[in-house]
Every structure is written in C-alpha cells, then in structure tokens.
Amino acid sequence: MTTDATTTNRLSLTTKIMLGMVLGVIVGLIANQIDSTFVNEQIVGGLFAMIGTMFVNALKMLVVPLVIFSLLTGVMGIGDVRALGRVGGKSFALYILTTAIAIAVAIGIALVVGPGKGFVMEGIDTSGITAAEAPSVWEVFANIVPGNPVAAFTNGDMLQIIFYVIVVGIAAVMLGEQSAKFVEACEYMNELMMKVVGIVMHFAPYGVFCLIAKTFAEQGVELFLPVLAYVVTLVGSLFLHLFVTLMIILKLFSGLNPVQFLRKIRPAQIFAFSTASSNATIPVTMRAVTERMGVDNSVASFTVPFGATINMDGTAIMQGVATVFLANVYGIDLGVGGYLTVIAMAVLASIGTAGVPGVGLVMLTMVLTQVGLPIEGIAIILGVDRLMDMIRTAVNITGDAVVSVIVAKSEAKMDLSVYDDPNAGEVEALTIDHEAEAALAARASRAHPAE
Template identity: 40%
Template sequence: MRKLQLHWQILIAILVGIAAGWLSGTEAGLFGVSFFSVYDFVGTLFINALKMLIVPLIVSSIIVGVAGIGGGGNLGRLGGKTLVFYGLTSMLAILVGLVLVNLVQPGIVNGEPARDLLALESSTRAVAESVGAAAGAGGGGQLAQMFLSMVPPNIIAAAANGQMLGLIFFSIVFGYFMTRVGHEHGDTMYRFWDALFAIMMKITTWVMAFAPIGVFGLVARTVAQTGFDAARPLVIFSLTVLGALAVHALLTIPLLVRLVARASPVALYRAAAPALLTAFSTASSSATLPITMDAMERRAGVSNRVSSFVLPLGATINMNGTALYECVAAMFIAQAYGLELSFGIQFVIVVTALVTSIGVAGIPSASLVAIAIILAAVGLPVEAIGVLFVFDRILDMARTAINILGDCTCAVIVATLEGEEGVLKGETPEQPARA
C-alpha cells in the first residue's frame, strides 16, 4: 500500500485537530486526564524536538555550504555574479515582505494584539523583556549591540543560550577559513562537518515524520482554547504573505529582468512556466530542478554552462519566497504579542532571514526550523510557530514557486551578463523558434 505523502498527513492532522479541539474544549477528559493537557503535551514535545535541531543543523549546514562554495574555484567570475544576484533577489523579497507586514499588521485585530485569539501562552511583558535582552539596552544602541552579538566572547555559551546571530557569523567564518588551511586539514574538517550535516538531515527527516502528530496537538490546543477566533488573524497573515509574494513576482522580479537583463519579463514567465507549475504542485525546489534546467536551456536560451552552475546552486541557497515568509512570520508573531520592534530588531530579522534561508533550505519543511532560528535570534518564543501550521501547505506551495522564479531570474541575468545571445529572445541555439 502506497504511503500517504507527508503534506497530506499534515493536512489531515490539521482537520482532525480542529475537530478534536472544537469537540473537547478545555474541560473534557478521560480517567482524570484532560484532552487539552494531552494536546499541550504532544505539541510541546514536537516544538522541543524542533528546538533540539537548531544549533547543530544551522552550524553544520552553513559551514558545509560556505566551504563548498569557497572551495573548488567556484568563486570566480561566474560564481561571484551568481552569489551577488541571489543575495540581491532574496534581500529584495525580504524587504517587500517587511514593508507589507508593517503596513497590514496582520497580528493586530481591531486595534488589539492577537495574542489571546491565537492562544499564545507567554505574556507580552515576558516576551518584551526577552526581546529587550536579545537586543541590548538603549534605543540607539540596539543596532550596535546587534553587531556585537555577532562576535560572541564564548561560542559554546552562545550555542547554549540560543544566540543564533553569533553562531551564524562564526559558522560563515569557520567555513571560509576551512578552505584556506590546506587539503590535509581542510578535507578532514569538511568530511566531519559534512557527515554531521548528513546526520542532522536524517534526524530532521525522522522528527518531521512525527509532524502530523505534533501539528494535531498544536492545532487542537489552539482550537480548544479559543474556538475559531484564531482563524481571522491567520487568514490575514496568509493573505499578507501571498500579497508580498505577488508583489515580488510581479514587480521586483520584472524590474530586475528589464533593467539588468534587458529582456521581457513576460518571456521569462512563459519560459519558466513548467518549472513554476511543478514547484507549486510539489513544494520542492530540489525535485523541480531537472525541469527548471530544461526550461531555462530549451525555452529561455540559457547555456548549459550557466544553467548547470547557477540553478543547482540556487536550488540549495536561493530561497526568495522562503526568506520573505520567514520575515513576515516573525513580524506577525511580534505584532501578536503587541510588540513595537525597533529598526535594529527588524534589521536582525532581515539579516537572519537572509542567512537562514540559505543555511537550512534543503531540509524538509525548512521554514519551520528557519523561523525557530529567527525567533530565537530576536528573543521571541519559539513555541509561537505552532499557530502557523494551519495554512502552511498553500503558503509552502506559493513560496516554492517564487523560489524557482528567483532561480530562473538569476540564470537569465547571469547568462546575459556573460554575453550570451538569444536569452529570452524566443529561440535557443539547440531549438530555433517555430514560425
């Protein structure tokens, strides 16, 4: 019998959790044990498992990624252009999301924070103190404190205390200099970190196998506590994410294609259509990669030399939609707690979203771990990600399509800057346009 795919299992868990929470409420129980306490136990156990993954996964993934890019001569002219435009498209996506979530404020309902509607347990005061501790005291000194936290005096203590910004910076520096110590030591270290990353991927896959159970507990607990009051802020949040993704796809990307590649954005959409539809249906950048490469080579006219380097790298590190979603989700949770985040804290969210979208992009349900990292970096409760599960499947499909669109955009731009002719001109060297 064919096993049901994980996303369908999660969808069923959401529906069952909604029904169970609505029917049981907070009082019903069996043999003296309330169903609500069972929901809470199961959901908390799953969140703790996600927290357990954060430090070893993010450190090993970034070290291996930086060392892999920095080694083998890949940081030449082609690699430099690719990394610049991948960073640019992801940063623009994050900024679009940041602007829209500040304008719409989905975490505010009728002028009040949605904390109670979402059944978030931590008090606003406790969360504010946690965010303040993460940022450092003093309004003007928060940005400077953020840079200071990037260089922790004790990396072990930073890991124990969840100071992710310092761990990320250390991992980037470690991965870079790992390629500068000679093959004898560098190869040994690379094998170690690559093995650790592979093990963490296996553990993550194992944890995610229990995601339907964890999602059931989280959703049932929320519905049991608040009924269906949580639906409104979550719907507004989802529409905000979809709106930001649409702005990035229909405004930011076309401007880049028109101004840098001097090509038609409509031609890009037409060429990338098979890859975008596949990405939307599978919600997997890696699974879509063969179709993306075929579309860019045969339909867009990008050479194999460019596509074979740019697109596999993009499927690993370029996650426009994921980065945008992570930023909007973190801001939504902050708004739900009634927090006014300073420019410094929002800057931390932007930087962390950019880096984590690179560092954990290849794992199943990467956004869950990435959002947990961002929340920990700015002092917000990681437990709050439980409310994001309800509409996550459709948002995952949409942001994966935008991830692929960003990859295709970069491939077209890099090919154009490399002097290739016929890119997005309706014909390719292998296949002339039909009359």
C-alpha cells in the same frame, strides 16, 4: 512471486507529508473538542509531543554540520572570491528588497482593511510582557564576527557560523593543491549529511502529523474569533506575498515557471509549517533547491542558511499588520513617518534574528517600542501567534528558495533540465543494497580470516 517496488510505494513522500498534515488538522480539532484528561495528557501532551519533539530535534541536529560541510564545499567549489562576493551581494540585496516589499504591502493592506477598529480589550491578560531592546545597525554587523567559533557552532548562530566557514573556505582555496584532501573530505561529509537528511525525511509524515495534531488540539479555533479581522488580514497578506509577489519576482529575475517552483517547494513549505522554524527547515529547503530545482550546491549552500537568518518576509508582514491592528485598538494615528519607521525597524531587526519559533513576537516588541505603541497589546494576538507563526515560516523559506534560484540562474549555476523535470529529486523508498552489503562482508572476511 516478486512485488514491484512501485506498487508497494504508490504514494510519493510529498503526498504522504500532505496527508499527514491534513490528518493532523482533523485529529487535532477532534481532540480539542474531547474533554478527557487521558487524551490531553497522554495522547496530545505525551505521544504527539514526544514524536513531534523527536522529529524537530532530528532536523535540528542536521543543521550545523550540513551548513558547515555544504558551505565549505560550495566556497571551495566556486574557487573565486569575486564570484563568492557576487553571490553574497545579490543574495543580500534580494533578501532586503523582498522583506521591505513584504512589510510595505502588508501595511497598505492593513490600512485599507482596518483590523482592530472597535476592538474591546476585556479579559486580556497583559502582564508579564517586556520589550526587547532594538540593536543598532553597528551592533548587528559587529556581531557577525564570532568571538568564539565553537560557541557559535554550539548555539547555532547562523550568521557567525556562515562568516567563519566562509573564511576557512577562502583560506583553503588560497592553499591550492595542499587542500585537495580537505576538499575531498568535505565533499564526502556533505554527501553523507544529505544522505542523513534523506533518512530523516522518510519519517516526516509521522512527525508532521504529530506536530500539527498537537498544535490544533491545544489551540482549537476559539482563539481566532476575538481577533478574526487581524487573522484574516495577516493570512491574506501572507498568501498574497507567497503566491503573487514572490512569484512575480521569480518570473521577472529568472524567467522560470512559478507553477513548477511551487510544486517543488511544497514539501519544504509543509516542513516549515509544521516546525515553525526556518533553521530547522534548512536541510529540507537545501534539498529542495538542489535536488528538486537544480541549483548548484556552491550557491545553495550559501543562500539557504543565509536566508534562514536574515530573510524574514513572513515575520515582517506580521509586524506590519500587527502594528496597524494595535494602533487601531489603542486609537493612535502613527502617520506616514511612523509606518516608515516600522518598515525600517522590521528590515533591520530581521538581520541576525534567529530563525526559531516565536521570534517574531520578540521582534514585534522592538517595533512597537520604537513607534510608541504599548507592548502590552501583544497579549491580544498572543493566543493565535503559534498558528500564524507556522504560516509565516512557510513564507520565509519560500523566499529563501526564490532568491536561491534567481542567484543560481544569474550565475549560470543551475541545471534547468532538473528544474523542468517534475519528478527530479523525488525521495525513493529506503532500500538495502544487498550487493554492497555482500561486498563489504567479503572484504571484512578477507581482512580478518577465520582462525
């Protein structure tokens, strides 16, 4: 009796990932209430931490090779330096625009709500916090050019990697027919890396479950109570930007259906939420915009890693709300000039900042120093920042996908039939191609006949 594959895999991967996230929250909150050394050290700090770390590392190991070969394929696929310049210019302008809007709206909401008024700083440990030095705009752009490409690849410096790979891709285009074999090899490696992404994604529900369970087991809900006004204001601002501002921008600039977009970006959002890293989510975001939304790889290979590096909408929103919150806590009136400085600093700091967990707090120290607020105040929000970081990372990668779709649509590099198909790009169950396996075995036997 044969079993239909559709009956044995009734749940889609997206549904499984969402179930993993929900179960992770439930299990994590239960574990947080259990006072057991075994549970804390062996289950949460041992098993969950091990599986979660393995999953995040599996995503990270894909990032650099995927960006290299995907971007090379994309640049050589465009084949026109002027078209590449248009894609880059549009992407940069939209990323800066959305970041500026995000922090401006967040500051406005925070000023209306007024989080931090009447806050009493008792029992807050403010030791060990040092300010990061804000880079000048000249340093930011100068550091885009890598002095050592190998070091850039090793350190995962996305802006430097993107710059170097684009230069190599342009050189390959200029060589014309001499690059034919190189192009073919890059296309094969790109397909190979996307296949590896598919393999890793099949283990996503388990990785997401362990990451979420560990976070909620360690954080609990008690940390939210003292800074509840800050948390509510921040989460409200993040959701407003994600579900309203970005969707309005998507509709205005592309005319596409925002509801369809939200359905298709959901798995990438869950990945971003569980890992709190835009860089680690690059493979999943790339797959969502190309296979699920129909964006051509020549555009997505540039806009997605570029956005993971310079597009920090969620982080900018956190900086805006946190600045207003701490200004209220310390009773300092920053004035219009102070808040304009916050907007400018947040936009500048987002360029070239690594898309890794916790980077938002580093950027916040720059902003607070610039407007004269005590950086020790970060200790007040430090406890809840991990969970807030998870939400704002999901907002960040959503912005990356929105800009990718808009740019692709404007460049006629998008398959609208894929975007309109709700089932396009769904990951199927891992299967073994027995016919291909038999063909390979036959070929091997012919090449090496038995003696």
